[in-house]
Amino acid sequence: MTRNFHVFCIAGTNSGVGKTTITLGLLRALKRRGLKVAPFKCGPDYIDTAFHKAACGAPSRNLDTWMDNDIGYTFAKGIINTDCAVIEGVMGMFDGAKAGKLEGSTADVALKLDVPVLLAVNARGMAGSIAPIVKGYTEFNKEIKIIGVIANNVSSDQHASILKESLKSSRLPPLLGWLPRDEKLKLPERHLGLVPVFENRKTQKWFDRLADICEKNVDIGKILKSSVVSRPLTVVKSSKKINISCSSTSPIHRFADSPVRSPKIAIAYDDAFNFYYEDNFDALRNAGFEIVFFSPLKDKAIPAGIKLLYIGGGFPEVFAKRLSANKSMLKSVADFAKAGGHVFAECGGFMYLSENIFCGCRKYNMCGVIPCNIKMGSKLHSLGYRETRLKHASFLGKKGTVLRGHEFHWSSAEFTSKNITPAFEVRGTRKGSKWTPTGIKINNIIASYIHVHFLSNPAIAVNFHSALNK
Numbered sequence: 001m002t003r004n005f006h007v008f009c010i011a012g013t014n015s016g017v018g019k020t021t022i023t024l025g026l027l028r029a030l031k032r033r034g035l036k037v038a039p040f041k042c043g044p045d046y047i048d049t050a051f052h053k054a055a056c057g058a059p060s061r062n063l064d065t066w067m068d069n070d071i072g073y074t075f076a077k078g079i080i081n082t083d084c085a086v087i088e089g090v091m092g093m094f095d096g097a098k099a100g101k102l103e104g105s106t107a108d109v110a111l112k113l114d115v116p117v118l119l120a121v122n123a124r125g126m127a128g129s130i131a132p133i134v135k136g137y138t139e140f141n142k143e144i145k146i147i148g149v150i151a152n153n154v155s156s157d158q159h160a161s162i163l164k165e166s167l168k169s170s171r172l173p174p175l176l177g178w179l180p181r182d183e184k185l186k187l188p189e190r191h192l193g194l195v196p197v198f199e200n201r202k203t204q205k206w207f208d209r210l211a212d213i214c215e216k217n218v219d220i221g222k223i224l225k226s227s228v229v230s231r232p233l234t235v236v237k238s239s240k241k242i243n244i245s246c247s248s249t250s251p252i253h254r255f256a257d258s259p260v261r262s263p264k265i266a267i268a269y270d271d272a273f274n275f276y277y278e279d280n281f282d283a284l285r286n287a288g289f290e291i292v293f294f295s296p297l298k299d300k301a302i303p304a305g306i307k308l309l310y311i312g313g314g315f316p317e318v319f320a321k322r323l324s325a326n327k328s329m330l331k332s333v334a335d336f337a338k339a340g341g342h343v344f345a346e347c348g349g350f351m352y353l354s355e356n357i358f359c360g361c362r363k364y365n366m367c368g369v370i371p372c373n374i375k376m377g378s379k380l381h382s383l384g385y386r387e388t389r390l391k392h393a394s395f396l397g398k399k400g401t402v403l404r405g406h407e408f409h410w411s412s413a414e415f416t417s418k419n420i421t422p423a424f425e426v427r428g429t430r431k432g433s434k435w436t437p438t439g440i441k442i443n444n445i446i447a448s449y450i451h452v453h454f455l456s457n458p459a460i461a462v463n464f465h466s467a468l469n470k
Contacts, residue, residue, distance in 0.1 A: 006035075007085040008147070008227040009042075009117045011093035011106045013133060017122040018152035020048050021185055021210065023088040027056040028211035029220060030084055038082040040075065042106045043090030044385070044406035044451070046275040046313070051187075052088070055207050061278045063087060065112060066097040066104035066385055066429075067404045067453035074279055074455065075113055084224070087115065093137060093144075097385050097429045104385065107144055116147040116227050119173070124153035124181065127162050131170040138172060147226045148176035150218065155181055160217070177218025185210065262290040263307040263468050270295035272323060273348055275313030275451065283454040287461035288469075296352065297322050301332035307468040308342040308395070309333065311349025313451055317376050317411065320357050320364035330367050337369045337445055342395055342468060345447035347409055350439075353447055355416065370440055370447055371417040376410060383408050386450050388424040391437065394446055395467035396460060404456035407449050415440075423448055 010026075012019045023039070030037045039052035039060040044067060052060035061078045063071045079085050089106030097104030102111070110117050119137055121130060130151070138146050149167060154160050164175040179185065214220065265284055267276070273296060284291060292303045297319060302309060311333075316323055324330075337343050337353070345353050353369040359376050366374075390401045403424075422437035423446045439448025454460045 004228050005079070005083065005085075005230065006224050006227045007079075007087070007113075007115050007229060008223060009087040009089060009106065009110050009115050010120055010150070011089040011110070011117050012091070012120045013122070013137065014092040014095075017120045018179060019088055019120050020051060020187065022118075022120055022150055022152065022179060022214075023048075023086060024051055024055045024207065025179070025210035025214035026218070026220070026223075027052060027086055028207045029214045029218075030086070031056045032208075032211055033220075035083040036081065038079040038085045040078060040085060040087040041090070042087060042109045043104065044453070045090060046277060046451070048088060049278065050274065058082075059278050062453070063109045063113075064104060064453065065102075065108045067406070068279070068455040069458070070455065071109065071112060077282070085115075087113075093117070093119070094140065098431075107141060110144050111141075116145045118176065118223065119146050119149050121149055121151050122153055123151035123159070123163055123178070124155075127159075128166045130163050131166045131172060134167060134172045135170065146173045148173050148223065150176060151178040153181045154178040176223055177214065177220075179213060179217065185213075262288055263465070264292050264303065264305055265289045265308045265310055265464075266292050266294055266303045266306040268296050268309075268311040268349065268352075269293040270297045271314075272297055272316050272319040273312055273314040273352070275346075275348065277451075277453055277455075280452075280454045283458070283461035284464065287465045289461075289465065296329050296333070297326065300326075300328045302329070302336055306336075306341075308344065308464065309336060311343070311345045311352055313347035313349065316348045316351050316366075317357055317359055317374075320359060320362075323352065324357075324364040324366065330365070333367045334369050337367070337443075340444055343369070343445040343447070344396075345445070346451050347407075347449050350413070350447040350449060351411060353445070354413065357411075369445065370442065371420075372413045372415045372440075374411050374413055377412060379410065381409055381412050382449065385429045386426050387429070388426045388438070388448075388450055388452070389435070391422055391425055392441055394423075394441065395444070395464055396446060397457075397463040401459075401463075402457060403450075403452050403460065405450040405452040407451070409449050413449075424450065426450065 010019050010023050037056045040063050041049045042063050049060035093106045095105055096102050102108040151163050160178045167175050294303050351374045353367045354372050354374045355368045357364045357374045386405050386407045388403045390399055393399045421441045423439035423441040425435040426438040427433040427435050
């Protein structure tokens with residue numbers, strides 16, 4: 001016998017309307033009600049997912065229809081043994097990887113998983129105008145089920161009443177809640193995104209206050225009642241949608257059974273390096289690896305007995321002074337890499353492996369594994385989805401293996417050697433984008449600015465294991 005399961009997606013009219021704040025408040029409120037919640041984030045964001053975990057205590061996963069070739073698997077895996085799933089959207093609801101296409105958008109996720117949507121609207125300085133905005137989003141794609149609206153930056157109860165009546169009189173999805181205009185609820189931002197939760201440690205009181213506001217001003221009971229489906233435990237794919245209303249007690253597997261031997265992968269994880277996709281960890285474990293986390297900021301050396309060093313993204317420039325001062329760790333990483341150890345570095349990890357990071361007039365020594373200097377810029381250097389293919393055979397796979405990921409950085413790399421072997425060819429999603437070389441391959445080191453999503457090519461983790469377990 002199945003029990004009720006609740007799932008809804010919080011989409012926005014555009015970036016900056018308060019999706020994350022609304023999501024965090026509801027996650028904490030649902031947890032306090034005794035529900036076991038599974039949080040998700042549409043798109044390639046790895047900062048919001050950390051806030052989700054801080055709010056409800058459960059790991060948050062990315063649902064990205066451009067990078068992940070099977071979001072149904074990702075979703076089903078994430079909701080096993082839970083009572084409710086809350087999906088935070090990305091940007092505006094219909095913003096995707098390509099103009100005019102839904103792929104990669106919140107709308108695409110909602111359609112493929114067939115989940116109801118709450119539309120978040122910034123109501124600051126708005127009254128009756130909320131109606132045509134909601135009407136446009138409701139009628140643009142009628143396959144999407146918008147069950148209600150949550151308004152942000154509402155000035156008073158009276159303001160909320162006006163918004164509610166405006167929607168009701170136009171026979172549009174109802175106003176199911178609102179958040180007040182309150183500067184203390186805002187999350188600080190950096191580089192077009194939130195300051196990571198590791199640096200911006202919101203106290204439990206902050207999350208509880210946000211939940212209190214949601215309990216007072218949001219009809220959580222009605223949202224739950226409007227978002228009931230049969231408890232999903234397996235996923236059945238079809239050409240249009242993924243049926244999440246099936247029931248089965250069979251566990252979900254996509255990778256082969258783990259081999260007997262479990263080689264160790266050391267993953268850098270601390271305040272400086274924490275931009276990872278949760279599903280990358282799962283893919284590595286499912287392929288047979290044992291993951292050992294370490295801190296380049298605090299530890300003196302990398303873990304012993306490892307087969308691979310994985311240094312993901314983050315903000316090493318913010319912690320450059322401390323990273324540079326931990327000379328024993330710098331030497332440990334350099335010794336491992338120069339002795340032929342396998343190293344996979346993404347964005348912040350790429351910066352950490354460089355010779356130096358320049359922040360204005362200040363220079364900070366790094367590992368010196370890659371012959372380049374990193375210079376922080378005053379504006380965005382690169383942003384967007386990236387499709388890559390290997391220029392050379394490596395532990396990632398054969399030459400020509402295609403991977404997908406995301407690139408987002410304000411720094412640039414200036415190589416100090418002319419003898420550079422690019423690791424990848426890369427192109428963006430714009431029509432006519434050409435393949436160009438990027439990153440670097442030195443012996444068993446692969447580094448670039450690309451954050452690779454392993455589920456864009458499920459063979460990646462298996463290739464890791466095959467190469468490292470010979």
